[in-house]
Amino acid sequence: MKVAIDFDNTFFTANRDVDDGMALLYLLGCPEVELIAVTSTFGNKGIDLVDRDTQHLLETLQLDLPYAKGGQACGDYLNPASRLLADLAAQYAGDLYVLATGSLTNLMGASLLNPDFFDQVAGFSLMGGTTAPLNFAKQEMLELNFSCDPQAAYQVLTKGHNVRVMTGNHCLDLLFTQEQYEAAFDRVEGPIVQMIQKYSAPWFRDNDLEYGIKGFYNWDSLAAACLVHPEYFSLDQEKYWLSVEGLARGRLHCPSQDPTQYVVTKPYQQTLVTTPRITKKEALKDHLYQTWLSLDDQQK
Template identity: 45%
Template sequence: MEKVIFDCDNTIGVPERDVDDGLALLYLLGREDIELIGVTTTFGNSTIDTVYEATVRMFDDLGLHDLPLLKGAGGTEDRRSESARFLAKTAAEHPGDISLLATGSLTNLYQAYQIDPDFFGHLKQIVLMGGITEPLVINGNRLNELNFSCDPEAALQVLRSEAKVTTLTGNICLQAFFGEKELAWVKQHQQEKVYQYILDKLLPWVQYNQKQFGLNGFYNWDTTAALYLTHPGLFDDNLSTVVSTQDDLKSGYLSESKSVADGFIVHVPEKIKDIHRFNQVILETWGRVSL
């Protein structure tokens, strides 16, 4: 069973804010092969206070009274936080055993490394949702990258760390569309409490995406990274030599080189092999969460 810590900027249930971190959390909770040992919160989708409050509400909704939930730093000026201390301490207690899934700014990870210089070496792997390799465009609307760019100094430190690092970029996540077919599946199963809960959270977000981007659905960004943890075989993986500078990461841009000697090795999957199977795994896994 995989031990996982989830570092996220969850805003599920917050008006006009993304639901993907919350959906990723539900995915982790529904996996019998995942032992979720803690959730740490960071900024990105919104302020740290909004993220933490939204996550407290979600924990209350799901009855997660025994799962550690820690509040992270609110910005880059002072990265000290209970989240960073928890990350450093827990990784040191379980060397080589913990996979860290991080789907917001990487501030907590950077501070954990500052607390314990061996932090990255203690982790089994780090799986990120973040970065872009080309412009991110939805129906003619160009989007900013919103994870690495929140704290580019932290992002650079994580990407070039000694840990095995995989990042699911915004570009591959554009393949992870949750559309009318998937929404209809949730509606068909809404007699089950967890699907009713999900539907209540999804419908306002779908309406927002229709208004903003003309989409009949949404992109399931962070759940893509969560699914990589359990089903890496559903992705065409790619070992990339990343040479991004801190300035590059201010826009989340992953600059790549053909020469291994030039930069640092990062796994950057480029394709979801079977999007139907991808979505079906997510839908079925959500159903295993008890409410």
């Protein structure tokens, strides 16, 4: 499986999520995956910081892969990352899969540069969107992927083929606690596992302080796992009423799921969207840990 990852990676930045980097590490640990390119986009932070963290991660892992910096804001469609994605889609037409875990600006740009982009990409796995508010003990968590560029999100969701959307709500089905995390990596001395532990540790504290979450949700790694190993999920498909206005709030409107809060204004498009649900929770969690642990073995 040939995969390009387009993400808003902030792995080395304090008080920001590390799950984009964990998703990249997961792909590297999967023998089924040939990671062919990395592109950066804005979302968790601005593009310059994401670009810095991503180049640092590639250098740390000694990865010799095509890399391109993406758009810096909504509407910045013609950029190096979108050009790379447009070219890769043409080069690997029918064989390329895209994992996108930040704003979808670069994907929109790729479709403008290559009119056949959505037809040439075999499938997309996206992390983003909500079907209901993400309310936690201390405050609501805002959606920071689809809402960053709602026009781009609308285009990908309505024009892309084989699109899987790991929504924020469905990610809540699998909490990673600090105790589980430490047990999985206990007495493992490899450099990659040590790096994971070092930069993930503050995430537990930050989640507890900001949201009252006793652990963390590995949002982007779940989208990666759903792309490579869908057997851990049910690939539920429902009709969503999508609008740019709704996506500006990160919201996917599905009246059958939440008829009481269903509000959408025209123009909108009714679209069948695959929103996977985790069906084998503990098996998936173990699979993720084992895949990350395998990275140090691969380097020996």
